[in-house]
Amino acid sequence: MLEVLRPGLQTTVQDAGRRALALGVPGGGAADPVALRLANALVGNPAGAAGLEVTLTGPTLRFHADALIALCGAPFRAALEGQPFPLGWAVPVPAGATLEVGTAARGLRAVLALRGGLNVPEVLGSRATDLRAGFGGLEGRPLQRGDRLGWSELPRVTPRRAFLSPTLHTPTGPVLTLRVLSTPEATPALLAALTERPFGVSAQADRMGVRLAGEAPAEHDPTRVSLPNVPGAVQLPPDGRPILLLPDAGTHGGYPTPLVVAAVDRPALGQLRPGDQVRFQPVTLKAAHAALRARERTLRGVEAALRQWYKTAARRPGSLSARDAEGRARGAAGTRTDPARGGGGAAAVVQGGMTFPLIDLNADLGEGSPHEAAVMPFVTSANIACGGHAGDASTMRESLRLATRHGVAAGAHPGFPDREGFGRRELHFALEEVTAFVREQLEALKAVAAREGVRLSHVKPHGMLYTMAAKDPALASAIARAAADSGIRLYFGLAGGASVMLREAEALGLTPVGEAFADRGYAPDGSLWPRGQAGALLPHAGAVAQGVRLAREGLVTAVSGEPVRVRARTLCLHGDGPEAAELARDLRRGLEAAGVRVAAPGR
Template sequence: MEVLRPGLHTTVQDAGRRARALGVPGGGAADGTARRLANALVGNPGAAPGLELTLLGPALRFDAPALISLCGAPFAATLDGAPLPLWRAVAVAAGQTLDVRGAPAGVRAFLAVRGGLLGQEVFGSCATDLRSGFGGLAGRALRAGDRLIWGPALPAPAPRAVPAPGLHTPVGPHHRLRVRPTPDLTPALAASLCGPPFTVSAQADRMGARLSEAVPAPHEPARPSVPNVPGLLQLPPDGRPIVLLPDAGTHGGYPTPLVVIQADHPRLAQLRPGDRVQFEEVSLAAARHALLAQERALRQAETALRHWYARP
């Protein structure tokens, strides 16, 4: 397919890379739920590379027949002028144009193509790392005139099944993020962070989302660097918290009093400037239960769609 319009920030992403011990961010699609379901809908493995769309989508002309799905934030999309349904597989004929515009809520969506997109693989992943300049399409976002290809796959009709709406990643403008405390959390910080809502500022990208309201930050001039993971809440000296996303560095020296539980990581991908965020501390047992329930539901959907494509 040819890129007629690249969109605001469209990159090739997959499930990310396991190279954090080398100082390389994991990366990958920020909304893992959208990635897995979009791939399942077209018969791909859950980690297959596709396109991550951000705020304003691309226009793509298909030069060959394809089976696609678009999952995530509710982007307005058309195929040759006709509305394209989200969260389902859609057959595309050679010569048709997919035009994805903006979304009224949320930030990101994932476009999967049956066969999976082909890209530059680094450390076992095709995820685009913009700051390092590798992975995906030469380590950069899409540009007009780029051509993308996908791997071989047997032709298949689009399944009529669609994921249950309860599996969709919630979008804003209000977010309740469940968190666990770290040793950096003090009673004073707990009262400041797990109370009134925060506002997502305009300083938000794949590294992290800065919140507008400040809290009293502890003064630790000789603090050593510690490991970072997506979902950590950093407190820089100005007291404005930063929620880390997939492209965040692997270590840092700021206090990190809270970490968003893994089940809520897909919601981090949909934090839009102006959205309101509240943190709610939960028990370790509750965090595990939420993750197991989410994983069970996703695997059931993936298995059902896999059986569709496996039938004779």
Template sequence: MIRVERPGVQTTLQDAGRHARALGVPAGGAADPVAWRLANALVGNPPDAAALECTLVGPDLHFLEGALVALCGAPFGARLDGQPFGRGRAVRVQAGQTLSLGTTARGLRAVLAVRGGLEGEVAFGSRATDLKSGFGGLAGRALQRDDVLRRACPLPDVAPPRARLSPGLGTPLGPRHVLRVLPTAEASPALLRALVGPPLKVSAQADRMGVRLDHRVEVQADPGRVSLPNVPGAVQVPPDGRPILLLPDAGTHGGYAAPLVVASVDRPRLGQLRPGDTLHFVQVDPAWAHAALRTQETELRRAEGALTWWYNRP
């Protein structure tokens, strides 16, 4: 239903990710899951629908069939047949039209959802593209020119809701970030002093596996340290002392010390970090982290519920 005329810097098919970490397979999935959920909700998709994740510069997509689409996340300069295309709402695209996603001055990634979801290779129960392993999505790779995207499942053609999402629902964008973190058992007083509080700069070394920071801390080598499980949001400190923030495609275990982990409520922000952004780590306790996540989830589910009602109303 869609032909790719220009693929963009890195456009991949993503969904909620996979549940196969016990097999050594990264969870993967959308780097900004909030943008992914909201875009899918805007077009009335089921919660597991795959959508396009666009990074820094988006694609040009020629629609061979009409479709209902929604764009959420970073403010990409999107145009439909040369006319401005709005974010945060469902928009009908006619057969023969071309949607062009330019670049963004803030944040890094946007999600484009199509009503009915997008078809892709299923691996370990998910269509999410794992670029390093080469599976999921479109043969485990980013979009290429002349690729053809197909709808995953037909859904009734309905009028889109006139509502526009509140900007406060989306993931906060840069260039300055405050990330709430929790210390782990590996958090020494020296590492906490070095990481929590000072301004940290995002380096150009960034991908879906992790984001390295232009900051150096003193690390005590531990030759006896064993490889331990990794989770997205962990803050690793390798031997060179330059911290790495782990993103969804990071490996499931590793040998670097991980003294901090970003609270779940702030993990979507990791997908929007771009080189040159500044961030501060602020330490919180588990009770605060749980309460903040419950508040975020309540707001997201309220929006999803209202949009579900619209598409399923009598």
């Protein structure tokens, strides 16, 4: 049984929706159906099982029985018994525990799935809540304090320590491009007016639709008959302010509908929040179908792999309950959770029915080191100096070509404009100056990359700029703002309890990628031990061992001797040392021998 201590802004029971359009009843269901599918897959449920849809501000829930849960969708901050609760993981919850779901830095909705699915009465073949009609879910309304919900029983299993790649989640704002198909009502002039400028998301937004700020020329035809509506339709009322239809929209309408959002991007409509910006990008029907097929292949692959794992796990004797799993987890005495990235262990990927630990190896490039070419075969991401501390158009071009030749993801490595000090001196600039010089470096590399036909994958600050940003939220935000302006979504930042880089990047709509260091010592709080002090740099064998442990367990041993949780998705290798190539080779071999898959984020 689940008890609602605090309901949140609008928390409702939702599933995959109902098929009753012939009765004039909207399909409804989760506004972000991808979040519903992923959350259900993580706990071993059918794709359409009922869960809780959380909107803007989440609930506080007490579990009166052991449960297995997952939260997917917008990056809501959440805590289980006061400890950070991670997005995109299957987490066992013991009876008596309390889950608090807070707010999201971006996006609007998330889905909380419980293994077995919420057990509320079906109405017209669905458990989804229709707020306008007042049926489905729990009495056709949002949750209230004191409500109690049950769920169906499934065999208890201990989940694999796996989480989903951030690229699987539905994109969120503050800026979104939606692929659209034009209808016969889209004249050339109207199509241009709708697609050549961005529109803001107004405060008039609910599960029926989202009204956009900004106008387009609208012709009012009082003789126009009402026609069927579909979620994703872009209606144009007489005032010229477009309306995007969501799952609870009426089944018919009389406004012109010049555009329809392609099915592949409709889940993003459920993540639009007031203040976001939307741009419409016309595509062909063939391109829309191809994009949808590609997404479905990926989602169904993940669903099939997890379904097979749960099917096998349920047949194993002696599967652990949530309370047993909690007890074993607490047995790892003294481990700390990285609050910047949530709880749990190392990253993992589901592939071919198996779950593998997953890590990226990154190295710096274009800084004049003679070891770069020897390091490149062993890494999966390269951070290319782009004119601040090192690099020019020629070195950028050569670095991009070297990365491309080895199939390595190429990213930008901006630093202080300090060639004499190689970007390692502590300098102080006004925040707007930081944003300006980082943006200038990113644009310089983007221009060279465009000529080489390379798409940049990530941004990682360099040297002292990185070190200072890990402790200074304003500086971290200034750097991340330049990355957001450049359109590069992945942002590498220091993982660890003392770092603010990932939080500030996430607040600006970037996808944060926690970074750890195989060859650096760590302080008890998860920060890097200062250079120049004993234990700051690890020897070759120690660096390999630490890198493998970080990838498999999400742990390091601090200089004090205690285990510290540092959950990272990428490991940095310093490519300028005399043993750089040997360390890269041995670490790559050690990771693969330990069953770790080495791949760049999103690949």
